Amino acid sequence: xxxxxxRAPDERALREHLTSPRFQQGVDDxxxxxxxxxxxxxxxxxxxxxxxxxxxxxxxxxxLSGYPQVGPTAGLWDSSSGSYLGSAGRPKGDxxxxxxxxxxxxxxxxxxxxxxxxxxxxxxxxQRHPSHSWNSTRDLxxxxxxxxxxxxxxxxxxx
Amino acid sequence: MQVYVHTAxxxxxxxxxxxxxxxxxxxxxxxxNGEELVWLEEVDQPLDVQxxxxxxxxxHRGHVHRGRCRKVTVSVRFNADSKAHAFSPANxxxxxxxxxxxxxxxxxxxxxxxxxxxxxxxxxxxxDPRVHIGSLVTPGSCDVKVDLLPKVRFEG
Numbered sequence: 001x002x003x004x005x006x007r008a009p010d011e012r013a014l015r016e017h018l019t020s021p022r023f024q025q026g027v028d029d030x031x032x033x034x035x036x037x038x039x040x041x042x043x044x045x046x047x048x049x050x051x052x053x054x055x056x057x058x059x060x061x062x063x064l065s066g067y068p069q070v071g072p073t074a075g076l077w078d079s080s081s082g083s084y085l086g087s088a089g090r091p092k093g094d095x096x097x098x099x100x101x102x103x104x105x106x107x108x109x110x111x112x113x114x115x116x117x118x119x120x121x122x123x124x125x126x127q128r129h130p131s132h133s134w135n136s137t138r139d140l141x142x143x144x145x146x147x148x149x150x151x152x153x154x155x156x157x158x159x
Numbered sequence: 160m161q162v163y164v165h166t167a168x169x170x171x172x173x174x175x176x177x178x179x180x181x182x183x184x185x186x187x188x189x190x191x192n193g194e195e196l197v198w199l200e201e202v203d204q205p206l207d208v209q210x211x212x213x214x215x216x217x218x219h220r221g222h223v224h225r226g227r228c229r230k231v232t233v234s235v236r237f238n239a240d241s242k243a244h245a246f247s248p249a250n251x252x253x254x255x256x257x258x259x260x261x262x263x264x265x266x267x268x269x270x271x272x273x274x275x276x277x278x279x280x281x282x283x284x285x286x287d288p289r290v291h292i293g294s295l296v297t298p299g300s301c302d303v304k305v306d307l308l309p310k311v312r313f314e315g
Contacts, residue, residue: 021163025289028163028220153310
């Protein structure tokens with residue numbers, strides 16, 4: 001068997017989605033980029049609108065176990081310290097402060113219905129926010145496009 | 160080289176491998192309905208299909224649209240009102256959103272405009288700004304209906 005055939009279905013599905021036009025378009029547009037993949041974890045950076053004193057991109061550390069039947073979960077990652085990002089460096093703004101809040105789940109997941117941990121903790125969100133909720137027909141580009149949208153809206157204020 | 164080819168009926172493009180010396184015509188479908196047209200992204204006039212991809216200005220991993228609608232009439236619903244405008248099929252949702260929130264559309268203040276997005280009625284996701292408006296037409300039609308909706312804030 002080849003190395004690809006030996007991989008579990010969730011890893012195979014993720015690797016297939018990484019080569020899809022949906023994901024590659026985001027890379028080519030400079031919206032996001034894969035930094036590393038060490039299954040079931042991945043580091044992916046997402047670009048942010050220019051704001052004084054704020055970074056031009058934020059790194060997310062994903063847990064992709066069970067993908068895509070089980071949704072991804074991700075937290076903001078500080079690559080220099082190898083740990084989740086502290087409150088001071090987190091994106092601020094009307095929606096950004098909520099999605100990237102550091103006072104919930106120790107900042108290891110995003111507070112949004114596209115994130116596994118948040119959706120599990122808020123069972124009503126799938127019905128209240130179906131347009132933004134994860135389901136098994138979604139892909140990683142759906143998660144990343146939602147994050148990119150929050151970080152590139154006028155209500156994003158920087159860090 | 161690889162080219163993102165957007166077409167009617169699919170929000171996501173295909174990534175097509177073609178030699179730079181190929182003709183634009185090689186990107187289109189010819190059937191009983193005739194030959195499709197090809198546009199560069201955000202350009203109003205279709206390309207000359209006799210040109211090579213290079214000569215037509217199509218770059219590696221550039222975006223083109225292929226289809227049969229020379230113009231797409233987009234009707235945007237907002238509250239109880241509706242406004243329509245004709246766009247190139249190669250225009251993006253981002254451009255349509257700027258028109259819909261701008262002075263020729265519903266004339267929202269900039270702060271309000273930033274809080275809105277577009278979605279196809281009944282769809283399970285808001286439209287990505289990169290989608291071509293021509294990708295949303297249904298077979299046999301050159302019309303698109305979308306809703307202008309407030310962005311969602313997740314609480315509780």
